[in-house]
Each structure stands twice: as structure tokens, then as C-alpha cells.
Amino acid sequence: MIKSDFASKLKDPTLLVEKAFVAGQWITARNGATFDVIDPATGQKIAAVPDLEVEEVNSAITAAHRAQKPWAKLTAKDRASSLRTFYDLIVASADDLAIILTAEMGKPLQEAKTEVLYGAAYVEWFAEQAKRIDGDVIPGYQLDKHIFVVKRPVGVVGAITPWNFPSAMLARKLAPALAVGCSLVAKPAAQTPLSALALGVLAERAGLPSGVLNVVTSTDAAMVGSTFCTSELVRKISFTGSTNVGRILMRQGADQIKKLSLELGGNAPFIVFDDADIDAAVEGAVVAKFRNAGQTCVCANRIYVQSGVYKEFSEKLSRRVSGLKVGNGFAKGTEIGPLIDGNAVKKVKEHLENALSLGACVTVGGKSGEPGEQFFSPTVLVGVTSEMKLAREETFGPLAPLFSFDTEEEVIQMANDTEFGLAGYFFSRDLARIFRVAEDLETGMVGVNTGLISTEMAPFGGIKQSGMGREGSKYGADDYVNIKYVCLSVA
Ligand SMILES: NC(=O)C1=CN([C@@H]2O[C@H](COP(=O)(O)OP(=O)(O)OC[C@H]3O[C@@H](n4cnc5c(N)ncnc54)[C@H](OP(=O)(O)O)[C@@H]3O)[C@@H](O)[C@H]2O)C=CC1
Numbered sequence: 001m002i003k004s005d006f007a008s009k010l011k012d013p014t015l016l017v018e019k020a021f022v023a024g025q026w027i028t029a030r031n032g033a034t035f036d037v038i039d040p041a042t043g044q045k046i047a048a049v050p051d052l053e054v055e056e057v058n059s060a061i062t063a064a065h066r067a068q069k070p071w072a073k074l075t076a077k078d079r080a081s082s083l084r085t086f087y088d089l090i091v092a093s094a095d096d097l098a099i100i101l102t103a104e105m106g107k108p109l110q111e112a113k114t115e116v117l118y119g120a121a122y123v124e125w126f127a128e129q130a131k132r133i134d135g136d137v138i139p140g141y142q143l144d145k146h147i148f149v150v151k152r153p154v155g156v157v158g159a160i161t162p163w164n165f166p167s168a169m170l171a172r173k174l175a176p177a178l179a180v181g182c183s184l185v186a187k188p189a190a191q192t193p194l195s196a197l198a199l200g201v202l203a204e205r206a207g208l209p210s211g212v213l214n215v216v217t218s219t220d221a222a223m224v225g226s227t228f229c230t231s232e233l234v235r236k237i238s239f240t241g242s243t244n245v246g247r248i249l250m251r252q253g254a255d256q257i258k259k260l261s262l263e264l265g266g267n268a269p270f271i272v273f274d275d276a277d278i279d280a281a282v283e284g285a286v287v288a289k290f291r292n293a294g295q296t297c298v299c300a301n302r303i304y305v306q307s308g309v310y311k312e313f314s315e316k317l318s319r320r321v322s323g324l325k326v327g328n329g330f331a332k333g334t335e336i337g338p339l340i341d342g343n344a345v346k347k348v349k350e351h352l353e354n355a356l357s358l359g360a361c362v363t364v365g366g367k368s369g370e371p372g373e374q375f376f377s378p379t380v381l382v383g384v385t386s387e388m389k390l391a392r393e394e395t396f397g398p399l400a401p402l403f404s405f406d407t408e409e410e411v412i413q414m415a416n417d418t419e420f421g422l423a424g425y426f427f428s429r430d431l432a433r434i435f436r437v438a439e440d441l442e443t444g445m446v447g448v449n450t451g452l453i454s455t456e457m458a459p460f461g462g463i464k465q466s467g468m469g470r471e472g473s474k475y476g477a478d479d480y481v482n483i484k485y486v487c488l489s490v491a
């Protein structure tokens with residue numbers, strides 16, 4: 001049983017479950033194995049969930065397969081109505097879901113609530129879109145030929161989600177999948193299974209038929225991934241996480257030409273031109289860099305500042321960052337929570353030390369271990385160059401490195417000099433430049449004069465090694481349907 005403090009804060013304690021959700025049943029592992037969920041702020045165990053094995057993952061896939069066709073046979077309006085009920089339940093439980101999220105992942109409570117509502121917005125959006133999975137009629141190539149285009153659900157979807165957005169990343173996969181008539185088996189990150197299980201509770205309450213949504217928990221992510229990829233019943237994998245694991249899934253899915261959506265790592269450039277509103281650029285940089293303590297795939301990883309405003313921008317950003325409050329996500333006013341684990345802290349330290357050894361200087365931050373082992377103070381680095389590790393690798397932590405540049409041409413070349421292409425940001429007031437740079441950045445998403453681009457209404461996704469497919473918007477359903485054309489001969 002859970003005895004942690006956070007559990008006593010819940011208005012509805014039944015949202016906190018320590019069982020997996022398979023075929024409409026809340027199950028333990030057949031061999032009784034469990035694994036611990038740890039609060040990254042305190043290092044304390046907060047729950048233990050089943051450590052499922054391959055047989056149980058296959059049971060979930062079979063259940064999803066059994067449930068899928070009857071679910072797809074419902075009218076779009078009926079599916080929309082179930083999703084709308086699910087959305088209403090998520091919103092009604094947002095405070096509790098945020099508490100669970102902060103406890104397992106560490107982000108500040110207010111940010112956790114924002115994430116829960118952001119995820120819910122995908123459910124609402126796709127409840128609306130469910131009724132708009134329109135086909136087409138194309139003029140025939142002969143007088144008797146009539147060409148109808150219909151969109152059919154791909155079938156069972158295997159979804160693998162990361163720890164950094166444990167609620168929203170699952171919501172934005174399950175919402176389009178269920179809206180178009182797919183069923184889904186979700187595997188949340190082992191570090192953050194509780195938010196996904198809580199969504200399972202609400203899906204059940206919303207009356208989603210058994211097996212339409214399953215949540216399997218396991219420490220053997222490689223087993224779950226390969227089971228999804230090799231099962232003939234799973235027709236599509238939707239993954240958010242590291243580029244490395246994305247590659248593994250692509251290789252494993254190759255034999256069956258598995259349909260894939262991959263939302264992978266980024267190395268986002270954030271550019272401040274001489275003509276920018278510097279105060280707005282500072283605010284944009286704080287959001288783009290320090291949201292979720294820098295643990296977001298769209299976080300600014302490389303901040304390029306034109307030489308004429310470098311001093312002003314670095315001073316203003318350093319001042320602003322020095323005011324950010326670091327602490328336990330449950331503490332009032334906390335803006336930066338802990339990093340997810342010791343490896344995350346190690347990576348930030350490594351990037352920092354490498355940059356310092358090559359000549360960079362810290363203007364603010366640079367310290368770890370306060371108020372706990374997994375905390376890292378928000379840091380600004382000046383004198384950064386492209387030889388440093390942080391220019392090539394995603395830091396995934398609260399480290400803001402400031403590069404200097406002189407010309408637009410030079411910065412576009414620097415910004416695009418990466419195998420990643422997820423998000424890019426820039427600040428400028430020159431309209432012609434805005435169009436040029438927005439077109440020239442090799443990324444799937446561009447924020448102009450803003451550091452926040454995430455919304456359920458826009459197509460989220462990357463190019464190059466940042467992945468394939470889009471989540472959200474009217475395009476988001478495309479990844480979950482097959483296009484079929486019917487050629488009808490009526491003379
Ligand atoms: N695009 C993004 O949003 C994210 C990017 N990242 C990047 O990746 C780095 C490492 O983070 P990490 O959490 O290790 O990311 P991973 O890619 O390892 O984890 C993401 C998800 O994939 C699962 N997974 C791990 N290995 C496999 C496998 N062989 N087959 C199938 N699924 C697998 C994980 O399970 P489990 O947790 O149980 O191991 C988790 O559910 C970060 O520092 C960051 O740079 C990380 C998270 C999100």
C-alpha cells in the first residue's frame with residue numbers, strides 16, 4: 001500500500017493505482033514481481049507497480065485486437081462522445097492528476113497541472129475530429145469508373161511514452177488513435193507509470209470498452225518494444241523518446257514494415273537577432289529553455305545571439321535566471337524541480353565541465369546538489385563555441401549556452417548544422433527576415449517571437465533524425481489511418 005504524503009493530498013485516492021490495466025482488468029504480474037516508483041525530489045519510494053513479462057504484454061495486445069473492430073464499428077459520433085466524457089473526467093480530476101505527476105516526475109505542481117490540461121486538450125480536440133475523418137470522391141478515369149477514398153483505422157497501436165511528459169504524451173497518442181477507431185496498448189516509462197495508470201482509471205470510468213485502452217508496466221522496455229514490433233496484431237508503433245530507441249524500433253519494425261510515428265530528440269536553436277525586442281527574447285528564452293527544468297524535446301539547446309546585442313541579452317537573461325526558484329515541485333513558488341535521475345544530473349555536469357574546459361564562463365548557476373541530489377541550478381553560460389559537446393548533443397537540463405554570431409547567413413548555417421530537426425526559435429522584428437529565417441530553419445516547428453509552440457491545434461513533430469509523423473491538429477489523425485480507395489464501375 002502507498003503511505004506517501006502525496007497520496008493524502010488526493011481528493012480521489014482511487015486515481016492512484018499500483019496495478020496494470022489489461023483487457024479491462026486491473027492486474028498484478030503473474031509472478032508477483034513489482035518495481036518501485038521513486039519521487040525524484042526526495043529519492044523516496046512512492047509506489048510499486050507490476051513488472052509485467054512478455055505473456056502479459058501479449059495478453060494486452062490480444063485484448064486490444066479483440067476490442068478494436070467493435071470499437072471501429074461504432075459511429076464516429078459515439079466514439080467522439082466517449083472521448084468527450086473521458087476529457088471531462090480528466091479536467092475534473094486535473095488537480096489530483098497533477099499531484100500524481102509531480103510526485104513521480106518532479107515538475108512543479110502548477111506546471112504539472114498545465115501538462116494534464118494540455119494532454120486533455122488533445123482528447124477534446126480528437127473527440128471533435130473523430131467526426132471529421134472525411135474521405136474523398138475523385139473523378140474516374142473512364143466514364144463508368146467512380147473513385148471513392150475512405151480512411152480506415154490502422155488497427156492495434158503500441159504506444160511507448162517517456163518520463164518527461166507522462167500524462168500529455170500518452171494523451172496525444174491515445175486521443176487520435178481512439179478517435180479514428182484504433183485500440184491501444186500503452187507502455188509508460190518505468191520511472192513514471194502512475195500518470196498513465198490514472199488515465200486508465202478515467203478511461204474505464206468514461207465507459208471505454210474493455211481492451212480499447214491497455215496500460216502495461218514493465219522494467220523490460222526492450223522486451224515490450226520488440227513484442228510490439230514483432231506482433232502481427234500490432235499494426236503501428238507510436239513512440240516518443242530518444243533518437244537511439246527510435247532507431248531500434250525502426251530496425252525491429254522493418255521485417256513487418258511496421259507503420260511508425262517517432263517523436264525523437266531535438267537540439268533546438270534559439271536565435272536572437274539585433275533587431276529583436278530583447279526583453280521579449282529573454283522571456284521567450286526562459287520558457288523555451290527552462291520549462292520542465294530543460295527536460296523537453298523542444299527545449300532551446302543552443303542560444304545564438306547576434307554580436308550587437310550579446311552583452312545586453314546575456315546580462316538580462318542572467319538576471320532573470322538568477323530569480324528562478326529551485327525546489328521540490330510541491331513547494332509554493334517552485335519554478336525548477338529536480339532532474340529525473342542521477343544520469344540526467346551527470347549529463348548536465350558533463351556538458352558544463354566540457355564547456356568550461358574549452359573556455360566558456362558561468363554567469364549564473366552552475367551548481368548541483370541543492371536542495372537535493374537531483375537538483376541542478378538554472379545556469380547561463382557565455383563564450384560558448386561550436387566545438388563544445390553541448391553544441392551537438394541535447395543537454396536535457398537547465399543549461400543555457402549563449403553562442404555569438406554576426407550574420408543571418410552564418411547563424412542559419414550554425415542552426416542547421418545538426419542531425420536533429422525538431423523545433424527552432426528566433427526573435428526578430430524585421431518582417432522579411434521573419435519569412436526568410438522561418439523557411440530556412442531545417443526543423444518541423446518554428447517559434448517566431450515566442451518560446452512556446454506546443455498546442456493540440458498544431459502539428460507537432462520533427463524532420464531529419466528528430467522523427468516522423470505529426471501529433472495534434474487536423475494532420476494528427478493521418479498517422480492512425482490507412483487510405484483505401486474503392487474503384488466502382490457503374491456504367
Ligand atoms: N523526445 C523526447 O521527448 C524525449 C527525449 N529524450 C532524450 O533521450 C535521452 C534519454 O532519455 P530516456 O528516458 O533514456 O529515453 P528513452 O528513449 O530511453 O525512453 C523513452 C521510452 O522508451 C522506452 N524504451 C527504452 N528502451 C527501449 C527499447 N529498447 N525499446 C522500446 N522502448 C524502449 C523507455 O522505457 P523505460 O523508461 O522503461 O526504460 C521509455 O518508455 C534524454 O536525455 C533526452 O535527450 C528522452 C525522453 C523524451
Ligand SMILES: O=C(O)CCCC(=O)O
Pocket residue numbers: 162164165169240241263295296297298454460
Ligand atoms: O519533450 C517532449 O517529448 C514533449 C514536448 C512537450 C510539448 O511541448 O508538447
